Amino acid sequence: MSQQSPRTVLIVDDESSIREMLAIAxxxxxxxxxxxxxxASALKQIASRLPDLMIVDWMMPNVSGLELCRRLRRNPDTASIPLILLTARVEEGAKITGLEVADDYITKPFSLRELVARLKAILRRTTPKGIEEPVEYGNLRLDPVGKQVTASDRLLALSPIEYRLLQLFMTNPNRAFSRTQLLDRVWGGDVYVEERTVDVHIRRLRKTLGTELSDLIQTVRGMGYRFTIGTNYTD
Amino acid sequence: MSQQSPRTVLIVDDESSIREMLAIAxxxxxxxxxxxxxxASALKQIASRLPDLMIVDWMMPNVSGLELCRRLRRNPDTASIPLILLTARVEEGAKITGLEVADDYITKPFSLRELVARLKAILRRTTPKGIEEPVEYGNLRLDPVGKQVTASDRLLALSPIEYRLLQLFMTNPNRAFSRTQLLDRVWGGDVYVEERTVDVHIRRLRKTLGTELSDLIQTVRGMGYRFTIGTNYTD
DNA sequence: TTAAATTATTACAAAAATGTGACGACGGTA
DNA sequence: TACCGTCGTCACATTTTTGTAATAATTTAA
Known part of the structure; x- marks a missing residue:
């Protein structure tokens, strides 16, 4: 049974009829x-919550779909979102230009069945990398499928937020996150809580990790926190 | 993480009490x-100095806030200013119409905390940071993503100011900075500290770098300091 | 060489940042 | 209803960072 949390698809198109049709399908x-x-609205939605995949119309007023894709690619946070370009163009040139930034493209008119099929195909080959594969450092192991974390084969009891924190850390090792970034990516961009709340949850995460493993989560003074591996210290 | 020059927010509202409340918050x-x-006053303010963000009341005498936004969007100079619409309307229609021109909207009554949070979120995503590549000279390596500095793979414990100092130096090698320049670019242009304080921090940076690497930071007498690489000395 | 100018070093207290425990709120559940 | 786990926030403790002044060391100019 594939009852993971349902994938979110962000549909970007200026024609509401097309959006609706896609949404229903x-x-x-x-x-x-x-x-x-x-x-602009797309960027706002993304800031609020990262979608698992995006369908973007090529031809849109102001910023074209292509330009939107380029902007997404430039930002590390959004660079890995799979993109499907929706286009009426059939020319080879356009196809190639589009594919540089998009993972796939579909020319209008298109069959919904085909779209869904391609979409699933893309998710199939892009998601296992980050989301479904277990991550492991030393004897600490995070299993996204079972939403379980084990340390030396002992199951750790993590709260939901602790789990998401750890997942973000383990999938981005050696990267410092500010409290704001953590709030954005763990809590979600549309939740407003105090920055210091992050500290408390870091504390709770460290506590459940235990004395040994808690060293993995380091404080970056004046900045935030970092999951550090493979570095030697000389303090 | 607000060590940048402070952002300017232009508040447009006909009720002075609301303006004041917002300003204080x-x-x-x-x-x-x-x-x-x-x-009209808003346009004048903008002509005098471009704000980083605007909060605009939807309902205003004469020209409505919405109309003001539209005019701003039409002018290339002001089209990219992020806008937050302040509105009492809750109807879906209003929301959609508003979002066409605004980056976000908030319905009255609103929580100040939420407003500030949204405002920061907007600034965060409209001011994308450049891609940050590690800088490396010899065995000294500064990683902006992880906010960490390693010397021969050993992690150095730098304080925030030491880190920013080193980052400035390493991204501008062989360039001499005066103390004033360092204060501007490391401390930020709006703080007042003694120039001699720079000396102390240079000293601290040299100390944490260790005896070998401290030579990289050279004193330029009568001028300031310089991060020097690839040069041999024969005094 | 000496005196003046400049920088290096040290110590210390204030300020800032983070760690920590506790409390009440909230939703789910027995 | 009461219980339980989770969460956000606060108050207070602890640690780190920072600015400054005092003093030592060094360089420069005459």
Whole structure:
């Protein structure tokens, strides 16, 4: 049974009719959908919550879909979101230009069945990398499928937030996150809590990790926190 | 993490009490604020100095806030200023119409904390940071992503100021900085500290770098300091 | 060489940042 | 209903960082 949390697809198109059609088709296929009618709105949605995949219309007023994709690619946080470009163009040149930034493209008119199929294909080959593969450092192991964390084969009891924190850390080792970034990516961009709340949850995470493993989560003074591996210290 | 020059927020509202409340809240959050009580005044303020973000009341006499936003969007100079619409309307129609021109909207009554949070979120995503590549000279390596510095793979414990100092030096090798320049670029242009304080921090940086690497930071007598690489000396 | 100018070093107290425990709120559940 | 786990926030403790002044060391100019 593939009852993971449903994938979220962000549909970016200026025509509401197309958005609606796609939304219905995708929701029937078991996806969650979010819509945006322009690039600015899309960026806002993304800031609020990272989608698992995006369908972007090539031709849009102001910022074109292509330009939106380029901007997404430049930002490390969004660079890995799989993209499907929706285009009416059939020319080879356009195809190639589009593929440089997109993972796939579909020319209008298109069959919904085909779209869904391609979408699933892309998710199949892009998600296992980050989301479903267990991450492991030393004897600490995080299993995204079972949402379980084990240390030396002992199961750790993590709260939901602790789990997401650890997952973010373990999938981005040696990267410092500010409290704001953590709030954005663990809590979600649309939740407003005190920055210091992060400290408390770091504390709780460290506590459940135990004395040995808690060293993995380091304080970066004046900045935030970092999951550090493979470095020697000389303090 | 607000060591950048303070952002300026232009508040446009016909009710002075609301303007004042917003101004106080925002200034407590570290922003500079400018106020305007109508669209004309707002345009004047903008002409005098471009704000980093605007909060605009939807309902205003004469030109409505929405109309003001539209005019701003039409002008290339002001089109990219992020906008937050302040509105009492809750209807879906209003939301959608508003979002076409604004980056976000907040319905009255609103929580100041939420407003500040959203405002920061908008600034965060409209001011994308450049891609940060590690800098490396010899066995000294500074990693902006992890905010860590290693010497021969040993992690150095730098304080925030030491880190920023070293980052400035390493990204501008062989360039001499005066103490004033260092204060501007490491401390930020809006703080007042003694010039001699720089000396102390240089000393601290040299100390944490260790005897070998401390030679990299050279004193330029009568001028300031310089990060020197690839040069041999024969005094 | 000496005196003046400049920088290095040290110590210390204030300020800032982070760690920590506790409390109440909230939703789910027996 | 009461219980339980989780969460956000606060108050207070602890640690680190920072600015400054005092003093030592060094360089420069005459």
């Amino acid at each position: 995708l929701e029937m296929a078991g996806f969650k959908t979010v819509q945006a009618e322009n690039a | 925002l200034e407590m959050a570290g922003f500079k604020t400018v106020q305007a009580e109508n669209a």
